[in-house]
Amino acid sequence: MLKLELRHLGALLDALAGQGKVYAPFRQGGRTDFAWYDGTAGRDAAALDLEHHTARAPKDVLFPQVEDLLRFRQQGKKLGLEAAPLPTESVVAFGVRGCDTAGFAILDKVFLQDPADLYYRARRDSLTVLGLACGELEETCFCRTFGLDPAAPGGDVDLWLAGGALYWQARTDKGRRLTEALGAAVPFTDAADTTADTAAGAAADAVPPAVAAQRDAVHASYDRLPLAELRFDDRLYHHEREAFRSPVWESLAATCLTCRTCTYVCPTCHCFDVRDEKTAPGTTERYRCWDSCMDRDFTQMPHGNPRKGKTERFRQRYLHKLVYFPEDHGGTYACTGCGRCLQACPVSLNIVKVEQALAADLGAVGAAPDGKGGAQ
Amino acid sequence: MQKIEDLMRAKAAAVLADGAADCVLAWKRGIFPYDHAPALFRRGDDLADLVYDVFCPANLAKYLLATSRAGERAAVFLKPCDTYGVNQLLKDHRVVRDRILAIGTPCGGMVDVKKLRGAGCGTILAVKDRGDVLTVTTAKGPVTVAKGEVLLRKCLACKGNAYQIADDEIGTPRGTPPAPADRYAEVRTLEGLSPDERFAFWRQELSKCIRCNTCRDVCPACTCEQCVFDHPGSGVDGKAYVDTSQEALFHIIRAFHVAGRCTGCGECGRVCPQGIRLDLLNHKFAKDIDAFFGPCQPGADADSPAPQSTFRFEDPEPEAVTRQDDRRDRHA
Numbered sequence: 173m174l175k176l177e178l179r180h181l182g183a184l185l186d187a188l189a190g191q192g193k194v195y196a197p198f199r200q201g202g203r204t205d206f207a208w209y210d211g212t213a214g215r216d217a218a219a220l221d222l223e224h225h226t227a228r229a230p231k232d233v234l235f236p237q238v239e240d241l242l243r244f245r246q247q248g249k250k251l252g253l254e255a256a257p258l259p260t261e262s263v264v265a266f267g268v269r270g271c272d273t274a275g276f277a278i279l280d281k282v283f284l285q286d287p288a289d290l291y292y293r294a295r296r297d298s299l300t301v302l303g304l305a306c307g308e309l310e311e312t313c314f315c316r317t318f319g320l321d322p323a324a325p326g327g328d329v330d331l332w333l334a335g336g337a338l339y340w341q342a343r344t345d346k347g348r349r350l351t352e353a354l355g356a357a358v359p360f361t362d363a364a365d366t367t368a369d370t371a372a373g374a375a376a377d378a379v380p381p382a383v384a385a386q387r388d389a390v391h392a393s394y395d396r397l398p399l400a401e402l403r404f405d406d407r408l409y410h411h412e413r414e415a416f417r418s419p420v421w422e423s424l425a426a427t428c429l430t431c432r433t434c435t436y437v438c439p440t441c442h443c444f445d446v447r448d449e450k451t452a453p454g455t456t457e458r459y460r461c462w463d464s465c466m467d468r469d470f471t472q473m474p475h476g477n478p479r480k481g482k483t484e485r486f487r488q489r490y491l492h493k494l495v496y497f498p499e500d501h502g503g504t505y506a507c508t509g510c511g512r513c514l515q516a517c518p519v520s521l522n523i524v525k526v527e528q529a530l531a532a533d534l535g536a537v538g539a540a541p542d543g544k545g546g547a548q
Numbered sequence: 549m550q551k552i553e554d555l556m557r558a559k560a561a562a563v564l565a566d567g568a569a570d571c572v573l574a575w576k577r578g579i580f581p582y583d584h585a586p587a588l589f590r591r592g593d594d595l596a597d598l599v600y601d602v603f604c605p606a607n608l609a610k611y612l613l614a615t616s617r618a619g620e621r622a623a624v625f626l627k628p629c630d631t632y633g634v635n636q637l638l639k640d641h642r643v644v645r646d647r648i649l650a651i652g653t654p655c656g657g658m659v660d661v662k663k664l665r666g667a668g669c670g671t672i673l674a675v676k677d678r679g680d681v682l683t684v685t686t687a688k689g690p691v692t693v694a695k696g697e698v699l700l701r702k703c704l705a706c707k708g709n710a711y712q713i714a715d716d717e718i719g720t721p722r723g724t725p726p727a728p729a730d731r732y733a734e735v736r737t738l739e740g741l742s743p744d745e746r747f748a749f750w751r752q753e754l755s756k757c758i759r760c761n762t763c764r765d766v767c768p769a770c771t772c773e774q775c776v777f778d779h780p781g782s783g784v785d786g787k788a789y790v791d792t793s794q795e796a797l798f799h800i801i802r803a804f805h806v807a808g809r810c811t812g813c814g815e816c817g818r819v820c821p822q823g824i825r826l827d828l829l830n831h832k833f834a835k836d837i838d839a840f841f842g843p844c845q846p847g848a849d850a851d852s853p854a855p856q857s858t859f860r861f862e863d864p865e866p867e868a869v870t871r872q873d874d875r876r877d878r879h880a
Contacts, residue, residue: 311671427586431762433821461787520583520820
């Protein structure tokens, strides 16, 4: 494990920028969000914020809100087609929490399954993720419900802010390549250099006391969170029909505004729409953009919409995460416990309330066939 | 607030029991101290979950669209500022008066959870309302915060404790409203900027938009059957930007559309997940309408003529706006 004094964070950002575009959390106007590092005010080392959770998930680094796919150009009687170039530029995502790297893994299941989405794969291949262990937790955090560890972010490189320094542990080949490429540009020291007589291999694996203390502290704070013991009820995805027909949907959806906030801040929502827009005389561009099941034209087809109204669309959002996704992906929920929908919903509806209402309604259905109670 | 909450539960139980209402619109207790959700209570529902405290900012007026449409008579708890929205819905002929049982509910200002976090309350575990101060239990121990410091922005522009429409009232006396602030102070600051500076300000604000449409969806004045921005045939049904001017136009068109009907409830500014100052845009329109057509408070009643849809010979010509700008530029 390597160590970097915090005063060198600026140098680290600059060195990372030498390896690719850097996507990092910056604080501006009282809120923190991922943005492209460019050294300008608000997107510089001074604004870098590794403390607060970001208002939105960084999923757009892999799945941009708008992505060009194709351009049609009318040339006389011919129609010219130009595919948008694949996005192969190197990108470094800096400071991604465990709930969000888990979000990337869920997007991978969708976009990389055969046939893989070419644009997503190009972005994924070009991305190196620098995961950041959580320090402060928020009362809305519930990542452990999904077997995640807030102190083990699961990036290509994992970072810990501990004892006034940044600790750096490469975990994958991508992470090791990035670490090597940074080379002397970043004044790393060996985090285990106080034990100079330890064998090199052992030193690399050793967890410095500051990091160990930080992990313990985060685990202890997690235990005190209101949702620390929250488990999702696996019976839901073993009883799709009952979940689908539950009477809870009508009452839960009654006060949903059907805005798109929850779907846009979510690290796992991945529905998209493909649209054509005339951008100049004779030129049309095809792009895809985030869709939202909260949208009235979500899954609108020429014959009409299979989901008639807001209750059906609301149900789609939660069944997708709690039932359909785990059915299709070996019990993995399309939720990582980041807690953003708990904070962002303007009328305080969210996946935890929905799951609890649904599980209570299914109380009479019985245990899951495999006898499991909680999600792991 | 405990006493008011009890009175509200009793009232809800009574109107459901005696058939005065088919359903009750109120707030339902959440998982945390602050995440109470608007909820529709019906006969047989557990009213123990009905909650009322400083974390009930949502304006329930707009839900009357659905209940009224369904032919149900809804009892609705309304804070003073929410009553304006109901009148405006009535004036816009969007709801049926007989299907509404308006219950005035006292309010002393609602708390902004984001401000609470900013005031050193990182992990909020419990909140105790002690009148002028809140005692917040956080992961790091108790924190005492002055309520005035953490009120929602919309409460800083409080219009007072009078109900504009109420068939019934909960509790007496009425709540003590937050100290009235000058709701147009920031608008005047913006007006004092040069056109280029103003353009830069709005460019920056509106460029943050992610087109979640929450401002529209929460707005009691936005009641179209199908919004033009959702209409596939409109040519402007952008789900996302192609260029940033589309976001700017969305907000400007929306502001024009609700001008003269916006009650200034401030919900748009509260709900924006990107923190865009949409309240300022609507306040600017309200201020101009006051100046050009005489004092006007949408939602203060349900039947007075609306300035934007009523022609009077003495109405100013469009040049009035240009003249106003010219004057300001000369002063600048």
